Amino acid sequence: MTVLDIRLFGDPVLRTVADPVADPTGDDALPTLIDDMLETMDSAGGVGLAANQVGVTRRIFVYDCDGDRGHIINPVWEALGEEVQTGREGCLSVPETGGQVTRYNHVRVTGVTVDGEPVDREVSDLMARCVQHETDHLDGVMFFQRMEPADRRAVMGDIRGSEWFNR
Numbered sequence: 001m002t003v004l005d006i007r008l009f010g011d012p013v014l015r016t017v018a019d020p021v022a023d024p025t026g027d028d029a030l031p032t033l034i035d036d037m038l039e040t041m042d043s044a045g046g047v048g049l050a051a052n053q054v055g056v057t058r059r060i061f062v063y064d065c066d067g068d069r070g071h072i073i074n075p076v077w078e079a080l081g082e083e084v085q086t087g088r089e090g091c092l093s094v095p096e097t098g099g100q101v102t103r104y105n106h107v108r109v110t111g112v113t114v115d116g117e118p119v120d121r122e123v124s125d126l127m128a129r130c131v132q133h134e135t136d137h138l139d140g141v142m143f144f145q146r147m148e149p150a151d152r153r154a155v156m157g158d159i160r161g162s163e164w165f166n167r
Helices: 030-044 125-138 149-161
Strands: 048-050 060-065 068-079 084-091 094-104 106-112 118-124
Touching: 030 048, 030 060, 030 068, 048 125, 060 125, 068 125, 084 125, 094 125, 094 149, 106 125, 118 125
Parallel strands: none
Antiparallel strands: 048 060, 060 068, 068 106, 084 094, 106 118
């Protein structure tokens, strides 16, 4: 397995809507990509990683939330109820900053695995937040776009002042 380079905010690939994976079982490169994404996520200390964060514009994300580890190809989620959670979010593509983001607390996520197995799960709490955050990435949306304006301005200030953004 290989630790891949994580793309940082400012890279256009992070604002690109990822393409659906047409035939997950017919793509011999997908298992390696998924293994490399898991290795990259682990190396960076994350709980989720979307393919475009490593420069691949395909609808795939990996996760490891409280021991629940895996991947979803072509994920689609829907809220289950109106209950929300507000909590601190960060992002491997925006190091050293984060802020309060409100997300649905319970969601249903569907998709498929690399083996062609259907995914149809109801998830809550951290896993629900992860599903929404990583799917946002696949839609070209960054977490701070979901923040209140004052919080978003603070994150943008952190980004502009960061060493990684100004190199």
